[in-house]
Each structure stands twice: as structure tokens, then as C-alpha cells.
Amino acid sequence: xxxxxxxxxxxxxxxxxxxxxxxxxxFEYWKSYSDIENSLFKHFSSIAYGQLEQTKxxxxxxxxxxxxxxxxxxxxxxxxxxxxxxxxxxxxNVQITDVLNKDGFRIEKIIYESVPNNFITGALYVPDGVKxxxxxxxxxxxxxxxxxxxxxxxxxxxxLVKKGFVVxxxxxxxxxxxxEYWDEQLNQSILPIPDHEHSYAGAQCxxxxxxxxxxxxxxxxxxxxxxxxxxxxxxxxxxxxxxxxGGNLTAYIGALDDRVLATAPECYITSYEYLYRSRGPQCxxxxxxxxxxxxxxHADFIQARAPKPTFxxxxxxxxxSIQGTRETFQEVKTTYAALGKPQNLxxxxxxxxxxxxxxxxxxxxxxxxxxxxxxxxxxDMEVTIPTVKELQITKTGQxxxxxxxxxxxxxxxxxxxxxxxxxLKQRSDYSAHLNKIIVDAKQISGFEAPSKYGxxxxxxxxxxxxILEKYLVSGSGDYKLPVALLKPLTNTKNEVxxxxxxxxxxHAIQQDSIVSGILNKGYxxxxxxxxxxxxxxxxxxxxxSYINEVSYNQWFGANLTGNSxxxxxxxxxxxxxxxxxxxxxxxxxAAISNGALGSELLHAAAFNKNIKKVALIYPFLSYIDIATTxxxxxxxxxxTVSGAIEKYDLPDLMASLYPRKVLxxxxxxxxxxxxxxxxxxxxxxxxxxxxxxxGDDNNMVIxxxxxxxxxxxxxxxxxxx
Numbered sequence: 001x002x003x004x005x006x007x008x009x010x011x012x013x014x015x016x017x018x019x020x021x022x023x024x025x026x027f028e029y030w031k032s033y034s035d036i037e038n039s040l041f042k043h044f045s046s047i048a049y050g051q052l053e054q055t056k057x058x059x060x061x062x063x064x065x066x067x068x069x070x071x072x073x074x075x076x077x078x079x080x081x082x083x084x085x086x087x088x089x090x091x092x093n094v095q096i097t098d099v100l101n102k103d104g105f106r107i108e109k110i111i112y113e114s115v116p117n118n119f120i121t122g123a124l125y126v127p128d129g130v131k132x133x134x135x136x137x138x139x140x141x142x143x144x145x146x147x148x149x150x151x152x153x154x155x156x157x158x159x160l161v162k163k164g165f166v167v168x169x170x171x172x173x174x175x176x177x178x179x180e181y182w183d184e185q186l187n188q189s190i191l192p193i194p195d196h197e198h199s200y201a202g203a204q205c206x207x208x209x210x211x212x213x214x215x216x217x218x219x220x221x222x223x224x225x226x227x228x229x230x231x232x233x234x235x236x237x238x239x240x241x242x243x244x245x246g247g248n249l250t251a252y253i254g255a256l257d258d259r260v261l262a263t264a265p266e267c268y269i270t271s272y273e274y275l276y277r278s279r280g281p282q283c284x285x286x287x288x289x290x291x292x293x294x295x296x297x298h299a300d301f302i303q304a305r306a307p308k309p310t311f312x313x314x315x316x317x318x319x320x321s322i323q324g325t326r327e328t329f330q331e332v333k334t335t336y337a338a339l340g341k342p343q344n345l346x347x348x349x350x351x352x353x354x355x356x357x358x359x360x361x362x363x364x365x366x367x368x369x370x371x372x373x374x375x376x377x378x379x380d381m382e383v384t385i386p387t388v389k390e391l392q393i394t395k396t397g398q399x400x401x402x403x404x405x406x407x408x409x410x411x412x413x414x415x416x417x418x419x420x421x422x423x424l425k426q427r428s429d430y431s432a433h434l435n436k437i438i439v440d441a442k443q444i445s446g447f448e449a450p451s452k453y454g455x456x457x458x459x460x461x462x463x464x465x466x467i468l469e470k471y472l473v474s475g476s477g478d479y480k481l482p483v484a485l486l487k488p489l490t491n492t493k494n495e496v497x498x499x500x501x502x503x504x505x506x507h508a509i510q511q512d513s514i515v516s517g518i519l520n521k522g523y524x525x526x527x528x529x530x531x532x533x534x535x536x537x538x539x540x541x542x543x544x545s546y547i548n549e550v551s552y553n554q555w556f557g558a559n560l561t562g563n564s565x566x567x568x569x570x571x572x573x574x575x576x577x578x579x580x581x582x583x584x585x586x587x588x589x590a591a592i593s594n595g596a597l598g599s600e601l602l603h604a605a606a607f608n609k610n611i612k613k614v615a616l617i618y619p620f621l622s623y624i625d626i627a628t629t630x631x632x633x634x635x636x637x638x639x640t641v642s643g644a645i646e647k648y649d650l651p652d653l654m655a656s657l658y659p660r661k662v663l664x665x666x667x668x669x670x671x672x673x674x675x676x677x678x679x680x681x682x683x684x685x686x687x688x689x690x691x692x693x694x695g696d697d698n699n700m701v702i703x704x705x706x707x708x709x710x711x712x713x714x715x716x717x718x719x720x721x
Contacts, residue, residue, distance in 0.1 A: 022462050024506045026470060026482035027535055029459065033472075036479060038539040040531035041551075043477035043568065044558040045276040048292050051561060052273050055295045059303075059331065068306070068338045075300045079255055082288035082296065083213050087115050092226055097393055103384065104128050105161045109393040110168075114215075114222040118406040121177045121393040122170035122223060123148065125161045126232055133234040135372035136166040136227055138220065138260070140242025140249040142267075143194045143283070147176020149388045152356050158383040163365060164374050165239075166232050170223055172216060172245065173408055174198050177393055180407045181631075182400045190631075191547070195283050199545040199552045200634065201408040202284020206559055207627045208415050209643030212285040215408055217252050224259060235259065237372040241364060243267045243356055247313075248286050255304035262371035263305070264364050266313035267354050270324030271298050272560070279319050280541045280553035281560060289642070293562030298324070302332045307341030309371040313360050315352040322349060409630050416627045419645045423624075427652070427686050434656050434690070438606055440647035445603060446563030447570050450476065453578055465489065466519060473579045475531065476571040482535055483528045483576060484509060485583070491522040495588045495720060496580055498611075499527045500573065502595025504534025514594065514617070517713030523720065524584065528576045530569045530600070532638060548634045555638050564641045566600050573604035577611060588612065590720060596620060596639040602653040605660070615663040615719055617712060621683040622649045625670040633672030654687035654700070662687075662700045663719040665712055680704060 027033045035042075062068050092112040100107040108124040127134070139157050144150040148157070148169040157167045171178045174197025179189045181197055191197050202212035227233045239262040242250045247268025254263035272281070272292055281287050288296070302310050310332075314325045329347045336345040346367070350357040358380050366378040394402040426433045441447070454474025462468045467487040472480035484505055499515055501508035505527045508515050519525050529536045538551060545552035558564055573591075580589055590613035593601040598619030605611040623645050626632045654662060664684070669675045675683070680702060691700040703715050 022464070022468055024470075024484065024509055025535065026459060026472060030457075030472065030480075033480060036535060037537055039475070039477060039479035039536055040565065040568070041280065041539050041541060041554045041557060043479070043531065044554075044561055044563060046477070047561045047563060048276050048557065049273060051292050051295070052271070052297055055297055056331070058295070059299075063338065065338055065340070068303075068335050072304055072306065075296065075304045076255065078294050078296055079288070079300065079304060082291050082294055083211065083217055083252065083256065086214060086218050086221070089222070089225065090116050092222060094226060100386065100390060102386070105158075107386070107391070109391075110226070111393060112222065112226055114219045115406070115411070118411065119399050119403055120170050120219050120223065121147075121399060122168060123391060123393070124230070125157055125167040127161050127164055127166070130164075130166060130232050132231045134164065134166045134232050135237040135239070135368070135374040136168065136233045137368060137372075138224060138227070138238070138240040138253075139167050139169040140220065140240065140246030141169060141172070141175070142242065142244030142246045143172075143198070144175060145194060146388055147171035147178070149176060149386075149391045151385050154385045155383060156356065156361060158385070159361070159365065159381055160368070162381060162383065163369065163376050163378075165368065165372070166230075168223060168227055170219060172219070172249075173201070173212075177398050179398060179400065180409065182398055184401060195545055196547050198283040198285055200547060201412070203552060203555070203634075203637045204409065204627045204632070205412050206284065206289065206642040207623050207640050207645065208412055208419065209289065209646050211287060211289045212408060213252065213288055215411065216249060216285045217256065220249055220253050221257055224253075224257060228259070237261065237374075239263065239368050239372050241266060241368075243313075244354065245283065245286070251298070251301035254308075254310065255301045262309040262311070262368060264311040264313055264367055265301075266356070266360065266364070267315060267318050268320055269298050269302070269312050269314070269328055270320040270322075271328050274321035274324030276557060278321055280551075281556040282553070283545055284552070284556065287556045287560055290560065290562040292560040297328075299328045299331045302328075302345070303335045306332070306335045307339040307344045309344045309367070310346075311364065311367040312347040313364060314347065314349040315354065315357065315360070316349055317352060318354045320354070325349070413628050416624060416645065420624050423645065423649065423652075430655065430686075430690055430693075433652070437648040437652045438656060441603060441606065441641075441644070441653065444644050444647060445567035445570065445641045446561075447567040447603065447607065448476075449607070450571055450575055450578065453575060456579060456583075471579070471583075473528070473575055475575065476568055477531070479531065479536065481528055481530065481572055481576065483526060483579060486515065486519050486525045486527065488519055488522050488524070492524065493522040494586070495590060496524045496526065496584055496586055497720070498573070498576060498580060498589060498591040499525055500530060500591070500593045500597045500601060501527070502533065502593075502597045505529045506534060508594065512594070513709045514713055514716070517709070518716060518720075521717055526576060526580050530572050530597070532565060532569075533597070550634045550637060552637065559642045565638050566603060566641045569597070569600040570603040570607065573600060574608050577604070577608065581610065590615070592617065592716065594618060596636050599639040599650060602650055606653040606656045609660075611660075613661040613663075613719065614657060615665065615716055616667070617665045618668055619664065620668045620670060620672075621675055621679065622651055624649055625679075625683060627670075629670030632670045633668075635672070636670070651684055651686045654684065655690040658691055658694055659696050659699055661719060663715065664702045665715055666704060666706050667702070674705070677704065
């Protein structure tokens with residue numbers, strides 16, 4: 001019996017010792033919220049659905065040809081605004097590096113410059129006997145590693161050539177001989193697939209306020225410029241087709257370049273509603289800046305070119321939803337009918353996955369034969385395919401190692417440098433600038449100040465060596481925020497600390513000693529998960545743009561609506577603040593972020609002065625630093641605001657916090673590595689100067705090379721006093 005008593009006592013002691021390992025899950029109990037990890041993407045999806053419905057409603061009221069022509073003009077201007085601005089046209093400096101003579105045609109290997117020093121590799125296929133004015137097709141390849149050299153693309157191109165068409169094709173950025181993240185030693189890209197090359201560079205462009213589509217489209221426009229210098233090409237009989245990413249480019253060019261008479265986008269046209277409901281928005285260049293928020297959808301690519309001949313090619317099991325394709329086709333038919341050319345719009349579908357089929361190819365050949373006045377057999381023939389090596393255009397097989405050239409990164413960096421120069425000029429009148437940036441930051445981030453707070457659910461209490469209470473606080477969307485309220489048992493201080501950990505609530509409480517270190521000194525701490533963080537993430541989207549465990553697709557989905565993750569999370573930080581003020585009946589509140597959530601906390605503190613003190617542990621320094629770091633840390637992207645650096649950056653928000661106490665511990669560079677002293681001084685020069693000029697520079701403290709949690713806690717406790 002006495003052994004049983006001893007065992008029971010030992011069990012109680014052990015239970016107390018591991019008391020810190022409480023059950024910190026919230027939604028295991030609340031089964032109604034079982035899909036809570038997808039709340040971030042679903043929130044922005046719901047915004048998009050409302051915007052898309054408004055777009056359809058406006059179009060449904062159009063009837064007369066004049067109505068449609070007016071809308072067409074509006075749509076083209078919106079597309080140009082979302083896709084551009086495009087560069088000025090400069091000399092193409094065309095090089096023909098080699099000519100291959102094949103059975104019945106020749107292949108000219110071409111290099112041209114779409115902008116100075118930005119080289120494009122391509123191939124021109126010319127049927128034997130063609131001297132001038134032949135029907136010509138620009139073929140846009142999909143997202144293949146080998147670019148246009150893939151067997152199925154070559155099969156289609158050579159079939160078109162055998163039928164009497166001149167065909168031109170190029171490598172898109174990040175494919176074929178145009179990889180931008182190339183490892184010379186490994187002789188391969190450092191990123192797994194072309195989609196990652198597209199989106200990795202594209203995210204930096206979106207931070208700057210535009211889409212990489214600008215470059216993809218411009219490369220094709222300049223390619224068409226080159227075609228029109230060739231006597232073999234009939235300028236009045238130009239067509240364009242391509243599958244997947246090539247279908248996307250075909251849709252863009254069909255809407256924006258009036259020189260193209262007939263287009264046949266393949267395995268791309270659907271609708272944004274069905275993209276959001278399935279795989280989410282795709283690669284960066286397929287998402288024009290704030291496109292959905294501007295009132296645009298896939299239908300507008302075709303309506304903008306109506307009533308020119310257009311042939312939509314689709315498959316029923318494509319990840320570009322066939323339902324969206326069908327609905328878009330029906331929507332656009334109204335436009336063609338109103339403009340008196342219903343016969344100029346057609347569609348085909350085959351029962352297949354995302355691929356080219358014989359049925360679809362033969363229908364496409366027949367379409368171009370009819371519309372480009374080049375009659376003949378549309379039979380899909382077996383042809384001999386050149387090898388990838390035969391179709392190599394540069395000496396080394398990569399532009400990166402053959403030329404000292406521009407890249408999308410370098411072209412974008414030049415834009416960012418100009419934006420930074422403009423920002424520095426605005427900062428010279430810091431009083432006027434600081435008054436303006438708060439308005440700008442709210443508008444650009446999509447922030448809306450909370451007005452209704454909803455009900456809070458009390459979800460349980462546990463008392464051990466501290467008090468732990470769990471709450472579900474209403475978020476800005478149709479979701480709840482898990483909030484853990486931690487109170488010390490004795491010596492409670494009056495000040496309350498909000499704590500936001502990029503790794504999540506559970507990590508902050510159970511695996512990190514910072515929260516316990518603050519708690520042990522008598523502070524009440526509120527730890528919360530925000531959308532996409534902890535139990536509220538990461539969600540189900542892990543498609544082609546899922547880079548290093550970060551879903552760019554979700555971030556693109558927010559950008560398309562004209563909103564941002566940062567704006568939404570900022571709203572929710574203020575909801576947690578409101579909960580703290582009301583539940584604890586205090587206004588003495590400080591806030592700490594750990595990791596990239598420093599971006600969101602800075603916005604929240606700038607927008608609400610009730611956060612009295614701000615501490616940022618391991619924050620990144622600025623959006624500009626991410627946009628100008630070639631190999632940036634991809635995990636930072638969800639914490640950036642597209643288009644922000646035109647008007648403001650994180651150092652501006654820091655400066656706006658004066659005279660509140662700000663502590664920055666071990667800041668990071670854009671690559672995720674510890675920031676050097678010189679980089680810190682350069683990036684944070686403006687807020688440091690503002691605090692100094694206003695006479696209280698002691699309230700902004702930067703502690704570098706701290707690294708250890710125990711020392712970080714010591715810094716935080718000094719800051720809190």
C-alpha cells in the first residue's frame with residue numbers, strides 16, 4: 001500500500017513538472033472549425049467571388065454593339081494598366097546563330113533583345129519555297145524545362161510548318177536557355193521547376209507593384225516586331241497559339257496586340273472563380289497586378305479582342321477547370337453576337353487531362369487554315385523531331401553563361417532603386433511624409449479598421465504553475481483566432497504583453513523560452529495565432545508555386561483582389577488588442593513579434609497608438625531589402641505588401657511610432673541571414689534620425705548579435721520596464 005501511495009505522489013510531482021505541456025490545441029475540441037487551417041485563403045477567395053460577381057453583373061447589362069465597344073475600350077485600358085507599363089521599343093539587335101536544314105523546311109536559330117541586354121532565344125521555322133507573305137504563327141510553349149524543345153511542342157510546330165505556316169517560338173524566362181537561377185557547377189537551376197523560377201522572381205516584381213507578365217508579354221511583342229521585319233511573313237495573316245503557360249501568353253497577346261488576327265489559347269482559359277475553388281491562382285506572370293479587384297477575369301482576354309477569330313481549346317480533366325471554360329465561352333459568345341460575328345468564336349474540348357490531344361491539334365490546324373487563308377489537310381502527321389542538342393542556340397546552352405545579360409531580377413532591381421530614391425526624397429520632409437504614410441499604408445495593404453468584434457468563446461482554463469486560459473476571438477473573416485491568456489500566479493505586473501510568433505502559438509508557449517521568461521517576471525502574456533500561422537495554417541494549396549514550404553498561390557490570391565495578408569493580419573492583431581483591453585480592463589499594453597510577423601506588428605502599432613511599446617525579435621528590415629536580394633528568403637513573401645515601396649516601407653512605419661519605445665533584436669537581411677551592422681544602419685537610418693531629431697533616441701534601441709533566448713528575455717525585460 002505504501003508503494004502505491006509513493007507512486008501516486010511521484011505521479012503528481014511528475015504531472016506538475018510537465019504542466020507546461022498543456023493541451024494547446026483549440027480546434028480539436030471545436031469540430032465546427034475543422035477547416036480552420038484554410039481560413040486565410042478562403043477569406044480572400046470570398047472577397048474575389050464578390051468582385052468577380054460584380055464584374056459579371058456589369059457585363060450582363062450590356063446589349064448594343066456600342067455598349068460592348070465601350071466596355072472593350074475600358075477592359076483594354078485596365079489590362080494595359082494591370083500588365084504594364086511596357087518599356088520603350090529599342091533595337092532588337094537580332095543574331096542568327098545557326099541554320100538547320102530539315103526535310104521540307106529550315107530552322108533559323110535566333111537571339112534578339114526585348115530590352116537592351118535582355119536576350120531572348122528563339123527559333124524561326126520556314127517551309128521550303130516560301131519567299132514572302134506566308135501565313136505565320138507565333139507558338140508559345142508551356143512551362144517545360146527545355147522550353148520550346150519539348151517533343152510535343154516540336155510535333156505541333158513542325159506539323160504547322162508542313163502545312164505551309166511560318167512558325168516562330170521562343171524560350172520564356174526560366175526555361176530552355178533562359179534560366180535565371182542557374183548553378184554553373186551543377187549545370188541546372190537551383191529551383192526545381194520553371195514555375196518556381198517564374199514565381200520566385202515574380203514575387204519581387206509584385207512587391208514593386210506590377211506583374212512579371214509585363215516581361216513575358218513584352219518578349220512576345222518584340223518577337224512579333226521581329227517577325228514583321230521578315231519578308232516571308234504576311235503581316236495580315238498572323239496567328240498565335242500555345243498550351244498552358246503558352247495559352248496564358250496567347251490570351252494576353254490576343255487582348256493587347258491588334259496585329260494578331262487569330263488566336264487559339266489551349267488548356268488555359270477558365271475563370272478566376274474556378275481557379276480559386278481548385279488549385280488557386282497559378283504562377284506570378286499569370287496574375288496581373290490586382291486584376292480581379294480591377295474588375296477583370298479570363299473572359300476579358302477574349303472580349304478585348306472581339307470579334308477577331310478566337311478558338312478556345314480545352315480538355316475535360318484539366319486543372320484549369322472545364323466548367324470555368326464552358327461558362328467563359330458562353331459569356332463571351334454574347335459579345336461576339338452583339339458585334340455581329342458569332343461565327344468568329346469557337347471552342348473544342350476533348351476528354352483528357354492537361355495535355356495536347358490529336359483531336360484538339362487537328363481542330364487547331366483547321367482553325368488556322370481557315371482564318372489565315374491557308375487551305376489544306378488538317379491531319380496530324382508523324383514527323384521527325386530535332387533533338388534538344390540540335391536546337392541549342394547559345395554556345396554554352398544557357399544565356400547566363402554565354403552573355404553578361406539582364407535578368408528579371410536585375411530589371412526589377414533597377415525599378416526598385418528608382419522607387420527607393422523617390423522614397424528617400426519624400427523622407428526629407430519627414431513630418432509631412434509620416435502623416436501621409438499611414439493613409440497610404442492602410443490603402444495599399446487593404447486594411448480596414450475593425451468596427452464589429454463579434455462574440456468571444458471561452459474555451460477552458462488550466463491552473464498549474466501559472467494560469468492558462470483559452471479563447472476563440474472573432475477574426476476579420478469567417479474564422480476564429482486562437483488566443484492563449486497566460487497569467488502568473490503571484491507578483492502580477494500591471495502591464496500586459498501581446499506575443500505573436502511566426503512559428504505559431506504552440507511553439508511560442510511550449511518550445512520557446514521567451515514567453516515563459518516574460519511570464520516568470522510577473523507579466524500577463526497573450527499569445528495568438530493569426531491567419532496562415534499555427535493552427536490557422538498553412539492550408540491545402542501546395543501546387544506548382546509552393547516554394548520552400550511557402551504557398552505563393554495563396555499570396556497571389558490576395559494580391560489579385562487588391563488586398564494583402566499583412567492588411568488582414570494587422571486587423572486581427574488589433575482584434576486581439578481589443579480583446580486584451582476589454583477582457584483584462586487595461587490600456588497598458590506592449591506587443592512583441594518573433595520572426596517575419598514584425599511586418600504585421602509594425603502596421604498594427606502604426607495604425608493604433610494603444611500599443612504602447614513594440615519589440616521585434618528576428619524581423620526582416622524592409623521590403624526593399626527583399627526586393628533587391630536575388631536569393632531572398634521565400635518565407636518573407638507572405639509578410640510583404642504588393643506595391644508598398646512606391647509609397648512606404650517598414651522603416652517609415654518604425655519612424656511613425658515616435659515617441660513610443662521600440663526594441664529591435666537581431667534583425668535579418670532579405671536572405672534570412674543576420675543583418676550586418678552596415679546594413680542595419682543603412683536600412684534603419686530614417687527612423688533612427690526621426691527619433692534623434694525629436695530628442696528621444698533612447699526610445700529606439702537596436703540590439704544585434706544577441707542570439708540566445710536568455711539574453712533576448714533580458715533585453716525585453718529592460719525594454720518593458
